[in-house]
Amino acid sequence: GNIELRNFCNINREEALMVWEWRNHPAIRKWMYHSDIIPQENHFLFLKNLSKKTDNFYWFILEEGEYLGVINFSNFENHQSEWGFYLNPGLFGKGKSIHLIFNALNFFFKKLELTQVYGFVRSDNCIALKFHDFMGIQKTGTQHIKVKGINVLFEKREMTRERWLKGNYTLQYWKDAHAEYKAKRKRT
Numbered sequence: 001g002n003i004e005l006r007n008f009c010n011i012n013r014e015e016a017l018m019v020w021e022w023r024n025h026p027a028i029r030k031w032m033y034h035s036d037i038i039p040q041e042n043h044f045l046f047l048k049n050l051s052k053k054t055d056n057f058y059w060f061i062l063e064e065g066e067y068l069g070v071i072n073f074s075n076f077e078n079h080q081s082e083w084g085f086y087l088n089p090g091l092f093g094k095g096k097s098i099h100l101i102f103n104a105l106n107f108f109f110k111k112l113e114l115t116q117v118y119g120f121v122r123s124d125n126c127i128a129l130k131f132h133d134f135m136g137i138q139k140t141g142t143q144h145i146k147v148k149g150i151n152v153l154f155e156k157r158e159m160t161r162e163r164w165l166k167g168n169y170t171l172q173y174w175k176d177a178h179a180e181y182k183a184k185r186k187r188t
Helices: 013-023 040-050 096-111 126-134 160-168 169-188
Strands: 001-007 056-063 066-077 080-087 116-122 138-149 150-160
Touching: 001 096, 013 040, 013 066, 040 056, 056 096, 066 096, 080 096, 096 160, 096 169, 116 126, 116 138, 126 169, 150 160
Parallel strands: 080 116
Antiparallel strands: 001 056, 056 066, 066 080, 116 150, 138 150
């Protein structure tokens, strides 16, 4: 499809407000390291300072002009990076997570030529963990991370460039696999 990635250093005020609303959406922020509501002025200061950073990058992913969500990477070292993502909350339940992740991984591995991306998912975020399993993003360990002063267990999840490219995945492959998964769940 028609995919566009828009770096947060190049977004307009309307887009900045949109991402601020998404990030503060209860279903998104509750799974973040920092789950407090972010004041608008803090958000705009964060965006202003992004252009000075060399270790933290954020993009919108648009498909056919539709804002799918946000991806980022940080802690870049030796062609490996921590990554994160969240879906546009207006697209929850519409199967667009597959589009977001497929395009993110293609961007990271085919365009940026990263060799590995890894991230951390709260161990009580069952929906995200099942989604990672479905997409082949493997568990490689666990780690306690302080959230509001409390140690919370997170699973470390990773995907390698080699595994992603070896799969020779297409978006249609993932859409078909998802349809099959849903049909199987209905039968059981």
